[in-house]
Amino acid sequence: MNIAAVTWTAFKLPFRTPLRTAKGLLEYREGLLIRIGTDAGLEGLGEASLHPLSSCADGLHGLTNTLAALAPGLIGTKAETWPQGPRVLPPPLAFGIETALLDVLAQHRGTPIAGLLGGPKRNAVEVNALIASESANGAALEAKAAKEAGFGCIKLKVGAASSLQEEKERVAAVREAIGPGVKIRLDANGAWGVQQAILAIRALEGCGIELVEQPVSADDLEGLERVQESVQTVIAADEAIADVQSAARVIEMGAASVLVLKPMILGGIKKALDVTSLAQDAGLKAYVTTTLDSSVGIAAALQLACMLPEGGPACGLATGELLGSDIVVRPSEISAGKMALLGLPGLGVKLDEHALFRHTLFSGHVGP
Numbered sequence: 001m002n003i004a005a006v007t008w009t010a011f012k013l014p015f016r017t018p019l020r021t022a023k024g025l026l027e028y029r030e031g032l033l034i035r036i037g038t039d040a041g042l043e044g045l046g047e048a049s050l051h052p053l054s055s056c057a058d059g060l061h062g063l064t065n066t067l068a069a070l071a072p073g074l075i076g077t078k079a080e081t082w083p084q085g086p087r088v089l090p091p092p093l094a095f096g097i098e099t100a101l102l103d104v105l106a107q108h109r110g111t112p113i114a115g116l117l118g119g120p121k122r123n124a125v126e127v128n129a130l131i132a133s134e135s136a137n138g139a140a141l142e143a144k145a146a147k148e149a150g151f152g153c154i155k156l157k158v159g160a161a162s163s164l165q166e167e168k169e170r171v172a173a174v175r176e177a178i179g180p181g182v183k184i185r186l187d188a189n190g191a192w193g194v195q196q197a198i199l200a201i202r203a204l205e206g207c208g209i210e211l212v213e214q215p216v217s218a219d220d221l222e223g224l225e226r227v228q229e230s231v232q233t234v235i236a237a238d239e240a241i242a243d244v245q246s247a248a249r250v251i252e253m254g255a256a257s258v259l260v261l262k263p264m265i266l267g268g269i270k271k272a273l274d275v276t277s278l279a280q281d282a283g284l285k286a287y288v289t290t291t292l293d294s295s296v297g298i299a300a301a302l303q304l305a306c307m308l309p310e311g312g313p314a315c316g317l318a319t320g321e322l323l324g325s326d327i328v329v330r331p332s333e334i335s336a337g338k339m340a341l342l343g344l345p346g347l348g349v350k351l352d353e354h355a356l357f358r359h360t361l362f363s364g365h366v367g368p
């Protein structure tokens with residue numbers, strides 16, 4: 001099966017309500033939808049979106065230019081042979097192209113992508129609810145609603161509060177609202193210094209914290225290790241897992257007990273599976289999260305998540321609801337705190353062409 005056409009559409013989706021993180025306020029999600037057509041008449045979908053908190057200088061136009069330069073060389077090549085050669089692509093673009101190709105190959109075989117890559121280990125994945133509200137009361141109400149909807153894990157962004165007291169009041173209000181049975185996960189997105197992280201986590205531990213994602217800066221692995229040694233709470237490395245090499249370093253140093261896998265950051269589902277193997281060999285758990293992608297990126301992350309063994313931490317895939325619009329017809333549904341693989345061939349999503357058109361910034365095409 002040969003590649004016959006490559007189409008890209010840059011889109012911009014609004015967040016339902018602007019999302020406050022330790023690195024700033026998110027109002028929009030920009031991304032690149034990639035469509036790869038084949039001579040067998042199949043079309044695969046992939047998403048290449050820069051992490052909204054990344055400081056990547058390239059931006060959406062940089063990704064597009066790289067794809068536009070690459071696309072003519074893809075025409076006529078076998079869909080099965082990607083990736084070939086020493087091609088170094090921005091990881092989100094590698095992820096987007098790989099997803100679209102896996103989508104056509106899996107459709108061709110009549111299996112979900114997970115089936116193509118060795119088979120899913122589970123057909124549904126526990127996911128966490130992400131609380132957007134900044135106030136203690138608002139967060140408590142949102143968390144209570146999430147618990148009632150069946151979520152077993154609630155995630156709060158931390159590190160943006162004006163004081164530790166304020167942080168503590170918000171986390172304590174959430175614990176009070178949901179009772180002891182539901183997990184609380186915190187994510188500092190690297191906002192704390194090492195001492196600050198140790199103090200904050202010790203102060204919050206009484207609220208019963210499942211784990212804290214990336215308490216300190218991504219490049220401070222020694223700091224991450226010091227935090228992990230100084231607190232009772234499990235520490236997860238997220239932004240520190242930038243590629244297979246950095247994941248290997250985190251594992252070797254024992255800098256974190258859990259790894260967060262973002263296939264968009266790691267450069268594709270296959271690379272993320274490589275990191276999963278490293279983690280498993282070291283006896284560490286891992287879970288998959290999105291970079292607040294559209295439902296195309298989320299669907300790819302779900303395929304990966306289904307290839308992880310049962311019993312790991314909840315995955316951060318319930319992020320589609322944060323966006324005010326989407327570009328697929330029927331996003332993956334969450335029921336009782338779980339997202340299920342529907343067993344459809346390929347990626348398992350269908351584009352909503354009208355919605356995509358409404359949110360298009362610009363587009364391009366190579367092929368007939």
Ligand SMILES: [Mg+2]
Nearest residue numbers: 187213214238
């Ligand atoms: Mg995180």
